[in-house]
Structure formats: structure tokens, C-alpha cells
Amino acid sequence: MGHDSVIIIGTGMAALVTALKLCNEKNVKLFSKNGIGDGNSWRAQGGIAVAIDHTDYPSNHYEDTLKAGGYHHNLEATMLMVEKGPALLRNWMEMGMEFDRDHRGHLSLGMEGAHNSRRILHAGGDQTGMRCMNFLQRLLPKNVEVIKEQVIDLQVTDGVCDGVVTKKADGNTNTYFAEAIVIATGGCGGIFQHTSNDPNLIGSGLTMAYRAGATLSDLEFLQFHPTVIHKNGKVIGLASEALRGEGARLVDEAGNITMENLHPYGDLAPRDVVARAIHENERLQKKNYLDITRIPKFKERFPHISKMCEEAGIDLKKGRIPVTTGAHFHMGGVVTDIYGRTSIERLYAVGEVARTGVHGTNRLASNSLLETVVFGTQVAEDILRRSSEVACKTKETHQTMKLGKEPDLPAKEDIRQYVSNALGVTRTSATLQGFLTWLENTGLQQWKDASWLNWKIETIERATMITTAWLIARSAMERTESRGAHFRVDFPQRQKKWRNAQLIHEGESLRAKRTKGWKTNDQQMVTS
DSSP: OOTTEEEEEOOSHHHHHHHHHHTTTSEEEEEOSSOBTBSSGGGOOSOEEOOOSTTOOHHHHHHHHHHHTTTOSOHHHHHHHHHHHHHHHHHHHHTTOOOOBOTTSOBOOBOOTTOSSOOEEOSTTTOHHHHHHHHHHHHOOTTSEEEOOEEEEEEEETTEEEEEEEEOTTSOEEEEEOSEEEEOOOOOGGGSSSBSSOTTOSSHHHHHHHHHTOOEEOTTOEEEEEEEEEETTEEEEEOOTHHHHTTOEEEETTOOBTTTTTOTTGGGSOHHHHHHHHHHHHHTTOOEEEEOTTSTTHHHHOHHHHHHHHHTTOOGGGTEEEEEEEEEEEOOEEEOOTTOBOSSBTEEEOGGGEEOSSSTTSOOTTHHHHHHHHHHHHHHHHHHHHGGGOOOOOOOEEEOOOOOOOOOOOOHHHHHHHHHHHSSSSBOHHHHHHHHHHHHTTTGGGGGSGGGGGSOHHHHHHHHHHHHHHHHHHHHHHOOSOBTTBOBTTOHHHHHHHHHHHHHHHTSOHHHHHHHOOOSOSOEEOOO
């Protein structure tokens, strides 16, 4: 590998979109512990939000995105996403991607929370992620190599990221070099007890970027999905927001409508609002359900959700699905520009691990897959443009490691319990401070010793979970206000002020928003 090579860490949708754009001109290697088949992209049910209908416009999609995200956005990146999305998705359809259509052959566009128009593309009802991943995987040429080695660190030389360090199942490490490194590792929901995410997603990309010295931002903004299906305390899977878009309603065990009079959009309010309503019911010891009796042909329209419920012994004939909140999507991450460039030369980030600024404080439903399509393309195009400027190493190193002394870190389930208590739907100063103290007493500082490369993968994963949690908790502690998905119970007055400011912003014109140059990054975390 060398001047014509690109390393992509991850095998989800962001990784595959980037790889497909590069593979005709570059030697692309995808690194993943388990190869293609795991990750959140396969689980995505809701669909892809895009202003593709003749009655809809990117400017409308832009407004909905800003409103849901509390106007804490990179406006240039947000506009680019909604404007480029339609052409890229049409190109997918021309290449053979089949989205759901009605009996007349028109695209069946769904409605989801905080959208003012039907603009959600679905494939196979609630199987959008799986269908899209199968489509992209079919397009991957054989020269794109998938390497089943876990990337554990970034190789940075004189301020330039030129490679990665991997660990194999046998404990040996390899170092690979390339002209560009792309982090596409996904989110961090796996550090929580209840999550819609693949449990293996624990923030590995965040922690690698942090140790390398990259700028991180907005880590406190972590979205909780209000309708994670559960039974006997165990998460079964996700009940897509598309259910509420098609008429499902949130109720308690007595049949009271949860969202009545709480928000003008009712059950389709922004996710942070709905999640707090579900959380409040649970605090009052009320059980939460999705009432699906108003959705005709439920099993036919939502086959994946139906199958999950049936396998878990949830009787759909009763018309209710038990739900709770679960960690769903991280709006913060590694700070990038509109080309996916991070603060470290030749290091890119794309997908959920990146903080592009398009999600603000609370992601608009189904914008995540759109982000991967648009910014995966942006990253690849930038690498191709800048290729001639790069001179890089070509020699790989392979090393047999002797296991050193490992720290006695808490078990994964213990970490998840502490994380869920401190970094959940609502947060307090006392809980956050206690959590930070606990984290800092776990042996976290041992990351500074290079011998950690010798640790077993299991130990590295636990250290990654602790570091991810510490980064989020530090950010949550520093933001002494409630905003979007970050809700501080101990700062109610700040929350009220922010709401008033939001109403003022809503009254401004699109042009004013674009030209005013709002501060989009009012909290960054930079490594010392």
C-alpha cells in the first residue's frame, strides 16, 4: 500500500459509499473486526430523508433539519446535504437500487417526526438499511479488500496521519500505511444498556481520533430513540419512527395518549421531546406502548418489526408493542469540514463518527443515511482531488506482541450500567461529577503508556468504552444548559431562555440564517 492506496476503518454504509467512489482509481482496503455484515447500517429501518418529490424542496428539508436540531448547525454543510441528496439517490435508482413504490409506480414516501412533508425513501418497508447495504455490497469490485483485523490506533508522523495499527485475533499487531485514512467506525450506543445500536459500536473511532490529537465537538448531544422494543428488561430491537408516521400512537398501560398536549406535532415531535415524555412516564412507574391498531396490514408493511416481536413472544394481536428509550445516534464526534477533513492532515471522518454539523443538537429522522451518501461522496472526491499532493510510506510492519500487564478494568456490563445512569435522557451535575470521578479511578490514565498496544482486544474494548464515556461526560458537564438531546435537570432556567431564542431564530428568513454566520461550534474538545 502507498501513494495509490486508501484505508477505510469500518464497513458500514459510509465506508462502502466512500470505497465505491474511490475504487476505480485507488487501492481501497476496508478494515473491520468482523468484515461486512455487522454494524448499524444493516439495522436501519426508517429510511433515507430526501426532498425528491416534485412538491418538496431542499429548502424545506433544510428548515426542518435546523428546527429539529435547535439551529446549532454548520449551515453550509446542512445546505450541501439537502441539495446534493436528491441527485445522488436518483443515481442509485438508475444503478439498480429499488425503493418502495405504490401501485402506480410512484415512490412511496413516508412521514416521520419533525418533517413537514412526506420525504422518506423506504426499501422493503422497514428493511431499508439491509436493502441499501446489499445493493452497495453487490457493486463493490473484487479489488476492494476487506481485512478482518481490528484497528486499534492511528499512525501519526509529524502531524500527518499516514497509517493505522491493527490487532489480529492471535494478538499480533500490524501497521499499514496509505495516502489517506478514513474513519467510518459508526457511533457509540454500545456503551449503554438499552440501545438500538450494534453492541460492538463503543466509540472506537472517537477514542482513536482523540489520542491522535484531533478536534472533537458536541459530544454531549446523544440522541435517544423513544421507541426501542423491550421485554423483561431486554432490548428486542427498534420500532421505527415510520410506525408513528403511519398512525401509531404512544400510550401508557391505561390507554392515555402520552404526547397529547405536549407538542404541536404530537407523536411526531422531535425525538428529544418524545424521549423525555417516555422517560417521565417511566419515572412515574407507567409502562409505555406503541398502539398500532390504526395501521392497516401491519405485518405486510413492517415485516422486520413483526418478525422481531413474534420471535420475542410479543402478541401483535393485542395491538400494542412495549417500548422504552434507547441510545440511538451521536450528533457529536470528530470535527470535519464539508469534505470530511479532520484537524489532522490526511485523516478523514465520515458517517456517525463525524461531527459534520448537519444534525445540530438533535438529528432529524432519517437524515443519518442521507449524511453517509452525501459526505461519503464528498470525502472520496476530495481524496481524488488531492492525490497528486501526497507522498507516503509504503512499508508495512508486522509485529508479534508479548502480553504486558493489563489494568483491572470494570466489566462491560458494569460500565454500561454506570453510563446509562449518568448519561441518559436527563442529566444532573451531581450524577455527572460522580460518574467522572468513578471513570477516572478505573485506570484510564494507563492509555498514556504505549504498552497498552500489548493488551488483549477485550481489555482494549473496555478501555475504549471508558474513554468514550469520559469524553461525553466531560462535554455534558461543561454545557451548563439544556439544549436538544442534552437535558440538564439542574438548569431549567437556561432551558427556557434557549427556547425563547429558538423562537426568534424561527422567525428569521432563510437568507438571514445563511448570511448571519451563526457560531456553529461553541464547544470543542482539543487534546492537550
